[in-house]
Amino acid sequence: MLSHVTLGTSDIERAKGFYDTVLAVLGIACQFDERAHGWLGYAAGPESLPQFWIGRPIDGRVPTVGNGVTVAFAASSRVMVDAFHRTALGAGASDEGAPGLRPHYHPDYYGAYIRDLDGHKICCVCHAPA
Numbered sequence: 001m002l003s004h005v006t007l008g009t010s011d012i013e014r015a016k017g018f019y020d021t022v023l024a025v026l027g028i029a030c031q032f033d034e035r036a037h038g039w040l041g042y043a044a045g046p047e048s049l050p051q052f053w054i055g056r057p058i059d060g061r062v063p064t065v066g067n068g069v070t071v072a073f074a075a076s077s078r079v080m081v082d083a084f085h086r087t088a089l090g091a092g093a094s095d096e097g098a099p100g101l102r103p104h105y106h107p108d109y110y111g112a113y114i115r116d117l118d119g120h121k122i123c124c125v126c127h128a129p130a
Helices: 014-023 078-090
Strands: 005-008 030-036 039-041 051-055 072-076 096-102 108-116 121-126
Touching: 005 039, 014 030, 014 039, 014 051, 030 051, 078 096, 078 108, 078 121
Parallel strands: 005 051, 072 121
Antiparallel strands: 030 039, 039 051, 096 108, 108 121
């Protein structure tokens, strides 16, 4: 359904270090390193969609976070959700919701929420039963 998601960063080098570390837990890697132009693209493989992009805003203004915006990455297991959350916090993210069931979404929704180094809300979720 999605082609890509893009979030702004104020520091492309810092963002690369953070996302290289955190997304590796999910088998996602930087496929497009355009740091010279202010962009990084992450995906499960070079031709894979959807893609997750981090970059300097094209309009040159300071990047901001969106109220009500959450980017969610899918995990194949609850163990991966736990590892994502632990790795993100170790890489400098702030906690926005520890790993656990969120039955108000559905009975098997197991998610964790963080704020990345630029303040974007990021989720990792597993929809599979335990």
